[in-house]
Every structure is written in C-alpha cells, then in structure tokens.
Amino acid sequence: MDLIDDPIPGENAPEFTVTEISGAIKRTIEGEFSHVRVRGEIGRVSRPRSGHVYLDLKDDRSVLSGVIWKGVASRLATQPEEGLEVVATGKLTTFGGQSKYQIVIEDIAPAGMGALMAMLEKRKKTLEAEGLFDPARKKPLPYLPEVIGVVTSPSGAVIRDILHRLRDRFPRKVMVWPIAVQGVNCAPEVTRAIKGFNAMTPGGALPRPDLLIVARGGGSIEDLWGFNEESVARAAVASDIPLISAVGHETDTTLIDYVSDRRAPTPTAAAELAVPVRIELLAWVDGQDARMTRALSNLIGQRKQRLRDLSRALPRPETLVAQARQRLDYIEDRLPAALRLAAQRKKLKLSEISGGLKPSVLSRSLREDGRKLDDRIARLTPALARNNRDKRLRLDQTARGLRLQLLQDDLHRKSDRFTQTVKRLIDAANRQQVDRHARLTSLDRLRETLGYKATLKRGYAVVRGDGDVVTSKDKAGQATILELEFADGRLTLGAKPHKTNKTSAPEQGSLF
C-alpha cells in the first residue's frame, strides 16, 4: 500500500489564473524572441487608416501574423507587397486578449536577388498594363533647353561627367537637386526632386528647368534599387518637364528607364541627348547666311542680265524719231513759202471776184428781171380768157348731141331682139322634148322584150313561195304559200291566201 496512492499529476503545481498564464507566456516569448529574423512570403497585407500595416508571413505550413507600426512603415526601404519573399526583423509579442502572438516588424528586406527581380517584374507588368511604357505617351525633348535640372548626387563623377559634356557641346544653366543615390532615402528623395522641379515657375527666382536628367552611376542592383521604386517611376510619368533617365551602366535597366521620355545609357550620353553642339550650329547658321547671300546675289545677277538682254533688244530712241524729225525739218522749211503763196492765190481770186461785183451790174440785172416779169403779166390775162372760151365751146357741142328720140329708138331695137331670142329658145326646147319622148318609148320597148314578162306570154310561169322566187321542188314543198305568176296575172295556192304584195302589182303600161 502506498501512502501516496494515485497521485494526480500536477496536483502540486500552482494554479494560474488566465491572466497570470497569459502574462507568463508574454514574458517568456518576449524574453526569448526579443530580436528575431523570420524568412517567409508575405501573405495578405492590410493598411487601415491608422497608418499601421498588418500582414501575414507564411511558408508552406504555418502562418505568423505581423504588424508594422506607422512610424516604422513610413521609413521602410522595401514596402511589403503580397507575394514578396522577405526577411522580417523584429520581436515577437503576444496579444493576451485573443490568445494570439505576432511579430512586431522593425525592418523588412527582400529575401535575396530572386525575390527582388520577381518584385521588379511584377511592377513592370503593372506599369506596362497601364500603358506607361507606350512611346506615344512620351514627350519630345526640347531642341535647346535653357535650364537643365539634374537630379543626382552633387558630388561624384556623374555630375562632373554631365557638366563636362554640356560645356563641350553647349554650356547651359544647370540646377542640381541633390539626392541620396542609394539607400532608404533614395526613392523618396528622387520622387521629391522630380515633383519639386515641376512645381517651380518658369523664370522665377528658381527658374523651372525645361529638361530634367535623373542620373546615377553604375552599381549593384541593390544600389540602384531606389530607381526601381514605383513612386519614382510614377513621378517620372507625372513630370510635365521632359525627362531623360541615365541610371547605372548600359546593361542596367531600372524601372524609371522604361517610363522616362528618353533613356540614356550613361550620364555623359544624357548630356549629349540634352543639348546640340553649339559650334556645329554656329557653322550651320553661317552656312545658311552664305547660302542666302549667294541666292540673293544670284537673283539680282539674273535680273541684271535679263535687263541687259532686254535693253539690247530695245531700239535707240533717236532712231525711232529720226525719220519723223527729218520730215518735220523738210516740212518746216517749206512752210513760210507755202503760206506766202497761198495768201497770194487767195488775194488774186478775191480781186477777181470783187472786180465783177459793182452796183451798176446789180441794177442792170434787176432791171432785166423786172422787164421779164412785166412781160409775163401782160401775157397772162388774154391766155386765161382764150382758154375759157375753148372749154365752153366744147361743152355746147356735146350738149347738142344728147337727145331723147335717139335713146328711144335704141330701146325699141333692143326689145325686138330680145323677143326674137326668147321665141327661138322656146322652139328649141319643144323640139328637144319631142325627141326625148321618142327615144324613151323605143328604149322601153326594148326593155319589155328583154324582161321575163315577155317569156310569160310564151307559156312560162314564175313560182314564188312565201314571197321569194322558188327554183326547186324542195323549196316549193317547204313553202306555206305558193304563188304562180302568169302573163295575165298571179294565182295563189295554199290554205291562207296572202294579199298580193307590191312587187306583184300589175305592171302599168307605158304612158307613151
């Protein structure tokens, strides 16, 4: 027998309240895991308004909740993204109220190159899907910028290279916005610099650049990582000022290179893209000037030549008028003599005419005309009287020949002739009438001998059935009434003797 039988295991152990055990666990866990590094893939990430970040770290079997406090989250070089393989540094802590534990993350870093590249690929896909790599979206660079803004480290080879090459080609105003080219501050500073340059006013105290160069020398992918951040790429996209990116060496392509308006393989190349070569331009301008001067002198020369040619073809003005001049001289010579001669001629004619023009001549002519007039008047009156007498005589003769007896005799003669003519007309008409009667009678006799009536006298008869002439036995049988015509009249056979129609009326004899 045991004094102590069936001891209940743990019976001697002290009893904890829930809070006590919860506190004990908290102490143990927080003491044991006050600084740990945990590798895992980031699961669900949530960012409530408080600014704290809650996330899950997981591997293929377990899940660990994590929290990044607001202050820590804002200065993390790598922002947690779902699917990213990371190493999280921090301490474990418990949350007694819900029987939970979690990691409070102090820092988070991608777990190796593969994870970084995977994250970069993912960002590239996102930005490309938004069309931000589209060449059509990119702005042309100004041909000759006045002010160039350079976003880079103020010390080091990069800015020296850029300034040196600018000086060679075309010295310009350059404003350098200093940034950290690597490390945690790199991305936010580059972002702020691009935005800051865009916020400047053109021609202000700090003149706004018309071209930006974002440059950095070569380095490891981790060194260049700031230029792979999405915030930097988005600032470059949003820049109104055309932007050249020149990050790393030619083989390094960072995210900003895909979205910048031009990508330069090196900082020196960026300076070459930025400005043309001044000496070449000067030479070009001189060349244009020379061409212009030559062209103008050619133009003028051509016209001069043309003018010479035309003026050669133009006859001399003297030759144009020479002939006319000569004629003028000749005529001019003859003018005074001709005038004199003409005057003399007129004078002569005048004296000729005026010689015949005297009062005695006029009065003689007047006297002669007066006498002619008197003579005509004297002959006028007897002639009128004589003419009158002749006319009266002729009238009397005519009136004498005009007597009634003559007219009546004429009338009697004409009346007799008329009566005789009428009598002859009546005789002739009567004679003709007798002739016509005789001819008609003989014609009718001929007609009688030619017609069927004469035949009837010789013993023949005409048979009619129902009024029509019947020429066959059949027709005679069909007729209801038969009528026989003989020379001396018609006989009707049958039940209903018809009244004789008008065609069978007895022929009247000739009137003649």
Added chain:
Amino acid sequence: MSEKQVSEMSFEDAMAELERVVGQLEGGDVPLEQSITLYERGAELKKHCEAKLKAAEEKVAKITLDENGKPAGTAPLDG
C-alpha cells in the same frame, strides 16, 4: 511669310524658319521685292540664332533644401 516676331521665336523655330527662307531664295522664283524682304527676314533670323548661340553660358547651381526637403535657395556647386 510667317507673321511671328523673330525676337519671340525659340532657337529651334528660328532655325526652321531660316532654313525655309534660304530654300525659298534658292528656289529663285520669288519676285525681286519679295526676295529682298525675305533676305532681310533671313538676316534677322540669323542674328537671332547667333544671339541664342552666343548666349551660351554655363551657370551651375545646387539647390539647397530646408529641413522639410523643400528647395530653399541655391548654392554654388562645390565638390
């Protein structure tokens, strides 16, 4: 002919215009009066281009930032 004031032109625009003027003059079929106007405009453009080219001056400044990271002014670049 463009009505734009030569003095307001960018270097690039002035270059393009100068090239056009020269081409037109070399074409040879402009009337004499117009060719002289063109030449004068060309000369003005050339002067403008040259002035722009001669105005090449190097002035490098570094932007100084205040504690909030905002630009506060400029300082000579030393380094």
